[in-house]
Amino acid sequence: DAKTTQPNSMESNEEEPVHLPCNHSTISGTDYIHWYRQLPSQGPEYVIHGLTSNVNNRMASLAIAEDRKSSTLILHRATLRDAAVYYCILRGGSQGNLIFGKGTKLSVKP
């Protein structure tokens, strides 16, 4: 699996938007970009995924660069419950496993 690079940590204020970046310069044409998050003492939770076009769901938006070498997870209004480690993962194929990096630890201040 191609590698991703994320900042170790980020801080945000409650009710403000948060942009979590991810670089994946060696992404291949068939790799999907997945985002998961892990709250303390819980298993990871699926957030969003995409291939080429920007994606929106009830949790977040995913903005994918035109050359696909980077992407940004957007939380439109951060809440305290969004404090977690966010993982950006590339996955090829429909049965591929997930290789977790260190992720970005997001802190949300009230």
Add this chain to the structure above:
Amino acid sequence: GAVVSQHPSWVICKSGTSVKIECRSLDFQATTMFWYRQFPKQSLMLMATSNEGSKATYEQGVEKDKFLINHASLTLSTLTVTSAHPEDSSFYICSALALLTGDNQPQHFGDGTRLSIL
């Protein structure tokens, strides 16, 4: 939808004991289930991949005789840590991939099992 239940959520036992962890997909059928291990302040590490009705595929460095995986049905996989020792203490997490095709389906994770070996 897409709920994965993991049981037990935590277990404390003596060294030398074998411990079984169950992972169930409650509202979908899972062709493939994955087992991860996570040590404190570290990321998840994939231990093995199991497909229903066939032998699990273990990642390099994971002892297949120590970590027994059984995936007997499309909704249940079990991980048995045999003769557990203190160094096996960790957070074990399973995930499941739904029996669907196309568009790179996401994995659904259980809430993990915290294993402490005394």
